[in-house]
Amino acid sequence: MHLSPVIKNMRTNYRDVKRYIVHKLNHDKYKYILKIKTEKCSVSQLKSMGVSVPEGADTFTMVHIGKRDDSKYSKRITTFFNNNQICARYIDSGDEFITKVYNQKTYNRGVNNLFHRVVKTFIYKNNAAPEYSELEHLEIIRNNLNGSVKYKMHRDKNTFKDSIIKASLKEHDNFLNSKLAKRDIDLDIRIGNDGIPHIESKSVSDGINLSEQDEFLPYRFIFDTSKKRLAFTHYFIKKYHLEDLGIKIKEEHMSDNDIGSFDEFEKTITYDKDACETITLAAHEVRHAYQYAQIGRLGKGYTPYCRQCRKKFGNITNPDELAQAYKFLIAGENYPASGSGKLYSENYLEKDANHAELLAMREYSKGAKALASQIGRYI
Numbered sequence: 001m002h003l004s005p006v007i008k009n010m011r012t013n014y015r016d017v018k019r020y021i022v023h024k025l026n027h028d029k030y031k032y033i034l035k036i037k038t039e040k041c042s043v044s045q046l047k048s049m050g051v052s053v054p055e056g057a058d059t060f061t062m063v064h065i066g067k068r069d070d071s072k073y074s075k076r077i078t079t080f081f082n083n084n085q086i087c088a089r090y091i092d093s094g095d096e097f098i099t100k101v102y103n104q105k106t107y108n109r110g111v112n113n114l115f116h117r118v119v120k121t122f123i124y125k126n127n128a129a130p131e132y133s134e135l136e137h138l139e140i141i142r143n144n145l146n147g148s149v150k151y152k153m154h155r156d157k158n159t160f161k162d163s164i165i166k167a168s169l170k171e172h173d174n175f176l177n178s179k180l181a182k183r184d185i186d187l188d189i190r191i192g193n194d195g196i197p198h199i200e201s202k203s204v205s206d207g208i209n210l211s212e213q214d215e216f217l218p219y220r221f222i223f224d225t226s227k228k229r230l231a232f233t234h235y236f237i238k239k240y241h242l243e244d245l246g247i248k249i250k251e252e253h254m255s256d257n258d259i260g261s262f263d264e265f266e267k268t269i270t271y272d273k274d275a276c277e278t279i280t281l282a283a284h285e286v287r288h289a290y291q292y293a294q295i296g297r298l299g300k301g302y303t304p305y306c307r308q309c310r311k312k313f314g315n316i317t318n319p320d321e322l323a324q325a326y327k328f329l330i331a332g333e334n335y336p337a338s339g340s341g342k343l344y345s346e347n348y349l350e351k352d353a354n355h356a357e358l359l360a361m362r363e364y365s366k367g368a369k370a371l372a373s374q375i376g377r378y379i
Helices: 014-025 225-239 279-297 304-313 319-333 348-365 368-375
Strands: 032-037 059-067 070-082 085-092 096-109 112-125 131-143 149-161 164-173 183-191 197-204 248-252 260-263 268-272
Touching: 183 368, 225 248, 225 268, 225 279, 260 279, 268 279, 279 304, 279 319, 279 348, 319 348
Parallel strands: 248 268
Antiparallel strands: 032 059, 059 070, 070 085, 085 096, 096 112, 112 131, 131 149, 149 164, 164 183, 183 197, 260 268
16 A cells, blocks of 8 residues: 555554544644534424524524634534425524525426525624625526526625615626626615615616616615614604604514514604514504604693604694594504404504505505616515
C-alpha cells in the first residue's frame, strides 16, 4: 500500500490518521460537531415548549451543531413536516434567524410529470448594525420525464439605518448559470416623522417603470412584515386625521385567535407578533379607532380618548356622518365579550371594519398588475 510521507511519519492510531485525512481534505466541515440529532417527533412537544409551529406541520426533527474550536458557537436547525413532506425549516444561530417555507407539488399533465417547488427564505440578523432582513424566493420546476430543470430566484433585501430603508430586489432566471440579474431595483425609502415611507432615490434596470401615481409603491418594498404593518397603521391614522391623539402601537403575543385590537381606554392598537397580515389588519384596527372617535364626537363616549376626540374635532354636522356615528354607538353598546360567533361577526363595528379592510385591499391592488408584469411577481 502506498502511503503519503505525512501518514508514514505519524505515530498514532488508525482513527487519528483517518481524522487527520478528513481534516486536511475538508477543513471547514471538520470544524463542526453534531451535538444533538432527533428522529421525527410530534410537534405537540414543541408547542408545550412555547415554540411557534408552522400551520399544517405534524412532525419535526431537530439538529444542534457546534464547533470544535468555539464552545460558544451554536446553530439549531428545526425542520417541520406535513405528511412526511418538508413544509418549513427554522435555522437559529443566535445572531441570525432564518425561516424557510416550502411549497411543493407534483402535477400530472399528460406525459409531462412536473415537480414544482417554491422555497421562501426569510433572514433576520438579530444583532446586526444596521438592522437587516432579507427574503429569498427560489422557484424550481423539474420535468420528471426528461429531467430538465428551470430555476427562478427573487432576492429581496432591506437594510434599516437612520430612518432610511435601503430596498433591493434582484430577479434571476436560470440563476445557477448566470450571475447577472434579469431585473434589478434599488430604492432608498425614508420613514418620515409621521411614520409614512417616501422614496428618496431609485435605480432600476431598463424596461422597468415604477409608477409615481402608485401611492403605495414605497410600502411594497418594505419586506419586513412588522415594519410594513406599522407603516400602513400610520397611513390610516393620518387618513382619518387621528395623528395628534397619541395613539400607541405595539406588538405582543396575543391569546386565542386574536391578531389585532384597539383599546379606547389605553388608546392603543395591538398586533399579534406572529400575524402575517399587513394592510388589511392595519385598516381594520385603525377603523375601530375612527369609530370610537366618532362616538366621542356625539358626546356619548366616557373614555378620555372619546372626550379628546370631541374636543379636537367638535360635533358632527354632516347628516350621513351623524347617522353612521349613532350606528357605531349602538353597536358599541352591544359589542360581544367574545371575539367569535354570529353576534361578533354581525356587529356593525366589525362589519364596518371588515368593509374598511376590503376597500384598502382593493386600493392596494390597483398597482399590482402593472408592477407584477415588470418584475415577475406581486410585492
